[in-house]
Amino acid sequence: MAAAALPSAPGRRLLGGLRRIAGSQEMVLFLCIVILLVVVGTINPRYVAERNLHSIFLGNAYIAVAAIGMSMVIISGNIDISVGSLIGVLATLSGSLAVDGYPILVSWLAPLVVGAMVTAFIGFLVAYLRMPSIVVSLGMLSILKGGLISVTGGAWITNLPVGYALAQMRPLSIPMPIWFMVVLTIGAALWMRYTATGRAIYAVGGNAEAARVSGISRRRTIMTVFIVHGVFVGIASVLFATQLSVIQSTVPPNLELTIITASVVGGVSILGGTGTVIGSTLAAILLAAIGSSLIFVGISPYWLRAVQGFLILITVLADLIRRRRQARAR
Amino acid sequence: MQAVLELDDISKSFPGVQALDRVHFNVRAGEVHALLGENGAGKSTLIKIVSGVYQPDSGRVLLNGRAVRFESPRAAHAAGIATIFQELLLFPQLTVAENIFMGHAPRTRFGAIDWGAMRTRAEEILASLDIHGLDVSRDVGALTVGNRQRVEIAKALSQNARILIMDEPTAALAEADVLHLFRIVRLLRERGVSIVYISHRLEEVFQLADRVTVLRDGAFVGSRQVAETSRGELINMMVGRTISNLFPKLDAEIGEPVLEVKDLQGPPLFHDVSLQLRAGEVVGLAGLVGSGRSEVAQAIFGIKPADAGEIRVSGQRVRIASPGQAKRLGIAYVPEDRGTQGLIRPMRLRENVSLAVLRQVARGWFVDRRAETELADRSIRQLDIRASGPEQLVAKLSGGNQQKVVLGKWLAAKPRVLLMDEPTRGVDIGAKSEIHRLMSGLAQSGLAVLMISSELPEIMGMSDRILVMREGTIVAEFARATATQEAIAAAMMSEQAAPVAASA
Numbered sequence A: 001m002a003a004a005a006l007p008s009a010p011g012r013r014l015l016g017g018l019r020r021i022a023g024s025q026e027m028v029l030f031l032c033i034v035i036l037l038v039v040v041g042t043i044n045p046r047y048v049a050e051r052n053l054h055s056i057f058l059g060n061a062y063i064a065v066a067a068i069g070m071s072m073v074i075i076s077g078n079i080d081i082s083v084g085s086l087i088g089v090l091a092t093l094s095g096s097l098a099v100d101g102y103p104i105l106v107s108w109l110a111p112l113v114v115g116a117m118v119t120a121f122i123g124f125l126v127a128y129l130r131m132p133s134i135v136v137s138l139g140m141l142s143i144l145k146g147g148l149i150s151v152t153g154g155a156w157i158t159n160l161p162v163g164y165a166l167a168q169m170r171p172l173s174i175p176m177p178i179w180f181m182v183v184l185t186i187g188a189a190l191w192m193r194y195t196a197t198g199r200a201i202y203a204v205g206g207n208a209e210a211a212r213v214s215g216i217s218r219r220r221t222i223m224t225v226f227i228v229h230g231v232f233v234g235i236a237s238v239l240f241a242t243q244l245s246v247i248q249s250t251v252p253p254n255l256e257l258t259i260i261t262a263s264v265v266g267g268v269s270i271l272g273g274t275g276t277v278i279g280s281t282l283a284a285i286l287l288a289a290i291g292s293s294l295i296f297v298g299i300s301p302y303w304l305r306a307v308q309g310f311l312i313l314i315t316v317l318a319d320l321i322r323r324r325r326q327a328r329a330r
Numbered sequence B: 001m002q003a004v005l006e007l008d009d010i011s012k013s014f015p016g017v018q019a020l021d022r023v024h025f026n027v028r029a030g031e032v033h034a035l036l037g038e039n040g041a042g043k044s045t046l047i048k049i050v051s052g053v054y055q056p057d058s059g060r061v062l063l064n065g066r067a068v069r070f071e072s073p074r075a076a077h078a079a080g081i082a083t084i085f086q087e088l089l090l091f092p093q094l095t096v097a098e099n100i101f102m103g104h105a106p107r108t109r110f111g112a113i114d115w116g117a118m119r120t121r122a123e124e125i126l127a128s129l130d131i132h133g134l135d136v137s138r139d140v141g142a143l144t145v146g147n148r149q150r151v152e153i154a155k156a157l158s159q160n161a162r163i164l165i166m167d168e169p170t171a172a173l174a175e176a177d178v179l180h181l182f183r184i185v186r187l188l189r190e191r192g193v194s195i196v197y198i199s200h201r202l203e204e205v206f207q208l209a210d211r212v213t214v215l216r217d218g219a220f221v222g223s224r225q226v227a228e229t230s231r232g233e234l235i236n237m238m239v240g241r242t243i244s245n246l247f248p249k250l251d252a253e254i255g256e257p258v259l260e261v262k263d264l265q266g267p268p269l270f271h272d273v274s275l276q277l278r279a280g281e282v283v284g285l286a287g288l289v290g291s292g293r294s295e296v297a298q299a300i301f302g303i304k305p306a307d308a309g310e311i312r313v314s315g316q317r318v319r320i321a322s323p324g325q326a327k328r329l330g331i332a333y334v335p336e337d338r339g340t341q342g343l344i345r346p347m348r349l350r351e352n353v354s355l356a357v358l359r360q361v362a363r364g365w366f367v368d369r370r371a372e373t374e375l376a377d378r379s380i381r382q383l384d385i386r387a388s389g390p391e392q393l394v395a396k397l398s399g400g401n402q403q404k405v406v407l408g409k410w411l412a413a414k415p416r417v418l419l420m421d422e423p424t425r426g427v428d429i430g431a432k433s434e435i436h437r438l439m440s441g442l443a444q445s446g447l448a449v450l451m452i453s454s455e456l457p458e459i460m461g462m463s464d465r466i467l468v469m470r471e472g473t474i475v476a477e478f479a480r481a482t483a484t485q486e487a488i489a490a491a492m493m494s495e496q497a498a499p500v501a502a503s504a
Helices: A008-022 A024-041 A050-075 A083-099 A104-127 A134-153 A176-194 A196-206 A208-212 A219-240 A255-265 A277-296 A300-330 B043-050 B073-078 B096-099 B115-128 B145-158 B175-190 B200-206 B231-239 B293-300 B325-327 B340-341 B349-353 B369-382 B399-412 B431-444 B456-462 B485-493 B495-502
Strands: B005-015 B018-030 B032-034 B058-063 B066-068 B081-084 B163-167 B194-198 B213-216 B218-224 B257-267 B271-276 B282-286 B308-313 B316-318 B332-334 B417-422 B448-453 B465-468 B473-479
Touching: A008 B231, A024 A277, A024 A300, A024 B073, A050 A083, A050 A176, A050 A196, A050 A255, A050 A277, A083 A134, A083 A219, A104 A134, A104 A219, A104 B058, A176 A196, A176 A277, A176 B005, A196 A208, A196 A219, A196 B349, A208 A219, A208 A277, A208 B308, A208 B340, A255 A277, A255 A300, A255 B066, A255 B349, A277 A300, B005 B043, B018 B194, B018 B213, B032 B043, B032 B200, B032 B231, B043 B081, B043 B194, B058 B495, B073 B325, B081 B145, B096 B115, B096 B145, B096 B293, B115 B145, B145 B175, B175 B194, B194 B200, B200 B231, B213 B231, B231 B431, B257 B293, B257 B340, B257 B448, B271 B293, B271 B465, B271 B473, B282 B399, B282 B456, B282 B485, B293 B332, B293 B417, B293 B448, B325 B332, B332 B399, B340 B399, B340 B465, B349 B369, B349 B399, B399 B431, B417 B431, B431 B448, B431 B456, B448 B456, B456 B485, B465 B485, B473 B485
Parallel strands: B018 B218, B032 B194, B032 B213, B081 B163, B163 B194, B282 B448, B282 B465, B332 B417, B417 B448
Antiparallel strands: B005 B018, B005 B058, B058 B066, B213 B218, B257 B271, B257 B308, B308 B316, B465 B473
16 A cells, blocks of 8 residues: 555645545535536526526525435435425425414424424334335325325415515525525534534444444434434425415425435435535535526426436446545555 | 466556556466465455456566456456455355356256256366365355355356466355365365465465465565475565564553453353453453354443343443443444444544544534544554544555554543454554554553454464353363463364364
């Protein structure tokens, strides 16, 4: 092995740190967003007009927020494919409570609590009964989706009370969804990177058995991840429910796929153990920006899903090549 | 004698690493040629070139005097070169016969697989290797490691291999299986098959090989006739420095009992196990693979708690139901398999080292980065880990350095009792003697160490006391002064097998 055996000086460490940032998934995504804005903005200046940028960010911030929780779940070595259905259910719950005259605060907070309860149930089955999360959440997907349509019949919820539209508020003249997206991403990133619990999540996802032998509780870690994820899904649901003045009480089609795509394109390894929530938020923005750009360069927006698919394959391929290089360098 | 395979001036580099630098290597018909070198010396790259997995950047490969270039493993197979890698490449859900004839099954006139002929020929091949009592209709997944390896050898022969490359074939084998493997290797040599044999165990080289070639840091150091060389010379060639004593156990003051285990029961794996570890003491736990050694250690550490029995730490009776509890009682465990139970590969060295003490290096909720980096730096210095620094991903380290990271993680927890399961398996000789030196130093500082090992010289060299397990229980105890390899081996293998054991 030709690895240098010298103790590294602080200077070298800083340089190594900078090099890592420059080559990171986050930086690549950031550059992609910038390049996209510049190129499409040159072709059609209306693309970068404030109005359109707002619609890119506002309409998709809830996806970024849900992708934060999803990224944590995937980093821990699990997955939740019921997330789209859960957002549908929680948005309907929130709207119904508001229409039924409950205090607005209750209609905002109830989805967080119920979301955490649902994901805690998934987490319990995964952590204590050792059921694979993909199967548990597949079952949950059907239960929620079927239950929702049976109860509501897919009706529109209208006549939402004044003051309910959280996502349309603009404290300090910055739209609320952007506040949520930025603050939650930074908060979650710090939590994942600097707390002992965050470290445990990476450890369990990287090698559950080795983590257990090191005295880290796999059960507690997985329960924590799922409950935190549920809270994020709850917040995403409220943003989703309050962005328009009506709520359709069905499950938005393919929502879980968009959210999982954001995580994967954001650099979260589907095998667990690596990735960051900053990456998944940037990826959510990139996906939204691509979707909007198609319209402005005159491509049918139906291509968006295909583009997302290509992005997944490119990201995973790039990751694979990087791993192969590392493996060979041994 | 004519060389059947000759490698001339072979070089191969990977991004950032010169894996092989103008290496020479040749194999004659009907010889066992050992390939020695520390981890990272280039042995694996060399055999991957011979077996067609890699292609050399420069240099020539001559097969029976003719220059060849293997573009794929298939091309190497076709030329009569078979390789048995450390991780056996078998299909567990298929039968022995199906595995042996994978890819070249005998066919009937109509092109269908001729199952009858396949079984018969599989049986013939196994019999020709003096392997009996192995049912060719059984699934490979149900076989022991030793038997699986025999299936791999049979598979190589079914393709008429003239050159057989074996990468650390004894690493995962129990002693009895090792002896059987040696018989097979000698049988093949008599039939004119050339064998390239990679091993970390010098004893095996002297027992088995005709010639030996040593690589160091990707370069050719030399080839010797085994009859004309010595242990000392080979070790010198491998590490480029003199190691006077492989196992430098220093005397330590032996104090009070720290860990006492009484009548531990964990059927069917072990029963009635009692042992005692005192401060400053290294206790060697010998026994064949499958004798219950690892299971006892895992029971003490709470990975698979025992059904019954008593464990005392510093005289206090304790219950250990999880590794977390064991950790809080001051017990540490360096597992046999660092890949599954030791390392978190996608993580950095710093994060691996602090894993067992996350709560201690955390201030409130947050991990104290600076304390953590200091901890990693200290481990790197104390254990002489060859890494670019605390931020290096552990997956990129060599085996010996990975093992040191696992050890560093547990030393960070400042344990009173250290359980080590095969602490130097798959580790090169340089790192091995460093790990031994460390264990010795730890014992001197008052740690109680239980060392499980399959290598008798290691057991003999490191232990103050030696316990021997057989069939799930402790059957013998030796003091350092009175232990002999023969006596330990006899206890391990049961009395009847003792004469065989003495030669192992």
